[in-house]
Amino acid sequence: MFGLFNRPELELDTSGNVPMVDICELDLVYENGHQALHQVNLQIQKGEFVFLVGTTGSGKSSLLKLLYRELRPSSGNVLVGGLDLGDLARNEVPYLRRSVGVIFQDFRLLGNKTAAENVAYALEITGTAKRKIPSRVAQVLELVGLSDKAKRLPSQLSGGEQQRVAIARSLVNQPSLLLADEPTGNLDPDSTWDIMQILSRVQNAGTTVVVATHNQQVVDLMRKRVLVMKRGHLVHDLARGAYRLDGRGSGLHVDQPSTPFSAVEL
Amino acid sequence: MMGYSGYFFREVLTNIRRSPLMSVASVTTVLVLTLILGYFTALMMNLEALAHSLLREVQVVAYLDDDANRVSVAQQLDRIPGVEEAHFVSKETALKKLVERMQGRIKVDDLTRNPLPDSYEVAVDSADSLELVAKRAQRIAGVSYVKYGEEIAQRMLRFNSLVRTVGVVILGLLFLSTVLIVSNTIRLTVFARRKEIEIMQMVGAAEWFIRWPFIMEGVLQGLVGSVVAATLVGGSYSLVVPKLMQTITFLPIVQAEDLLPMLIPALIFNGAFVGGLGSLLSVNKFLKV
Structure with missing residues (x-):
């Protein structure tokens, strides 16, 4: 009734038999004619932790938006858990988003709800039984280390704490894929490190994590797989640990180029 | 639906509490437009009664x-x-x-x-x-x-159908403009909450789940506005008509008790409908996938 219960059949394949993310010959052209992504090919396996780096306008955010179906590909395919997002009907999008958590630089919390209410909200909308909500909220708040601040409003929390609430909210529906768009862009180094550790723990629990950032220090310290974007092209796909900061902290040094794109100047 | 109704109801109350001025604006809009609609309908009914009574003479x-x-x-x-x-x-x-x-x-x-x-x-x-x-x-x-009175009768018939056509057209335009004005007023409240809608969509709220609290809010505001307006229309009509009937005896004025039992529920229903529809239109502007 009223479109609330006719949930479309929509399950991601999380068996590991198909890649968590499978992008094939992807082009993205905005309505104004600007081509944001050129012929991107990419696979991310279940349980991986991947950094997406590149300057502003390199196409990182666009790529993430395609993964939670904020944007549709102009051509090519974007598959998440075996599901072709280009074929997704409008009324199926909400159900995709329950399996794909997203966090942002600006946290995007509801200012009039407490930390716990913000997290509970993501459960309420899925029709989770009321009695189950408090325990699950407490569980994820503990995971991000905010059990003692559950009753605070976002305005009474620091930036790092707000981002932890956002992470808790994105995790409460147990997503298979967690996308983070500049999650530490507004945070001090200590908070940044907290967030990265939490994201690492999320990965260890089996969730695939994709983090877009231009914080090279973080990328260098974490030593994960790194995808380098430049002007809409995926120019490097560097395996775990192949990417590190150079001595002066101002550029990028590639030890073991793993793609034929290594000639491209960064 | 039952599991959600508590949530919807809470949302509506919170929203009204948070932006009371916006609610006042929406309610006033519905009120004024319902007043116009009410008086115009009363006028139309009387014109039709007049046309009918003239035809009786033939x-x-x-x-x-x-x-x-x-x-x-x-x-x-x-x-x-x-x-x-x-x-x-x-x-x-x-x-x-x-x-x-x-x-x-x-x-x-x-x-x-x-x-x-x-x-x-x-x-x-x-x-x-x-x-x-x-x-x-x-x-x-x-x-x-x-x-x-062949010719007179024909003219009467034409006048009668003209009154009816013009009336229906004007009522239709009034209804349309009410929906548009209300939806514009409500759009301000929705606009103020567009971030919230974005967040709801981001965490996977189904579209109807996002729409319902807004629609209910619109219906409620429409109801309040139209109940007040219908009371004013009904009250003034039953006050004025008996006096008019005493002074203008030759005109067949529709009695309050013949008009109001039909007009008042119609106005209230229309207000609720217009409020809900206006809300739906505005919230749709901010739902993008």
Whole structure:
């Protein structure tokens, strides 16, 4: 009734038999004619932790938006858990988003709800039984280390704490894929490190994590797989640990180029 | 639905508490537009009543032959569908009326004999039956000829349908503009909460789940506005009409108790509907996938 219960059949394949993310010959052209992504090919396996780096306008955010179906590909395919997002009907999008958590630089919390209410909200909308909500909220708040601040409003929390609430909210529906768009862009180094550790723990629990950032220090310290974007092209796909900061902290040094794109100047 | 209704209700109350001024704006908009709609509908109903009463005056007159059988003619007239009443007017009465109408310009004494025939004045149930009744009456033995205000009747009918058409068009335009104005007013409240809608969509709220609290809020605001407006329309109508009826006796004014039991629920329902529809339209602007 009223479109609330006719949930479309929509399950991601999380068996590991198909890649968590499978992008094939992807082009993205905005309505104004600007081509944001050129012929991107990419696979991310279940349980991986991947950094997406590149300057502003390199196409990182666009790529993430395609993964939670904020944007549709102009051509090519974007598959998440075996599901072709280009074929997704409008009324199926909400159900995709329950399996794909997203966090942002600006946290995007509801200012009039407490930390716990913000997290509970993501459960309420899925029709989770009321009695189950408090325990699950407490569980994820503990995971991000905010059990003692559950009753605070976002305005009474620091930036790092707000981002932890956002992470808790994105995790409460147990997503298979967690996308983070500049999650530490507004945070001090200590908070940044907290967030990265939490994201690492999320990965260890089996969730695939994709983090877009231009914080090279973080990328260098974490030593994960790194995808380098430049002007809409995926120019490097560097395996775990192949990417590190150079001595002066101002550029990028590639030890073991793993793609034929290594000639491209960064 | 039951599991959600508590959530929806809480949302609506929170929203109204958070932006009371916006609610006042929406309620006032519905109120003013419902007032206009209410008074206009009342005017329309009265115009139609007027047109109807004018048509009542139009009747068929069947003039009889001198040797006609009055009773037989009366029986046959009564059998024609659409005839409500046939009233006999003798030649003497007709003459008296004529003399009265001429106001002394002719005198009965001047006449050697009464030139007027006996007649029946036939009242019909509706203007549409006039022509048919006239034709059938003509065929009755003993009726010499039949007269009815053909031209007047046609004009009345045209006036009546004009009133109806113009009324429906204006009511339709009023309804449309109400929806648009209300949806624009409500759009301000939705705009203020567009971030929230974005977040709801991001965490996977289904579209109808996002829409319902807004629609319910619109319905509630529409209800409040239209109940106040309907009360004002109803109150003023029942106050003014009896006074008008005393002063303007020749106009057939629709009685309050004939109009209001239909008009008031219609206005309230319309207000709720317009509020809900306006909300739906505005929230859709901010739902993008």
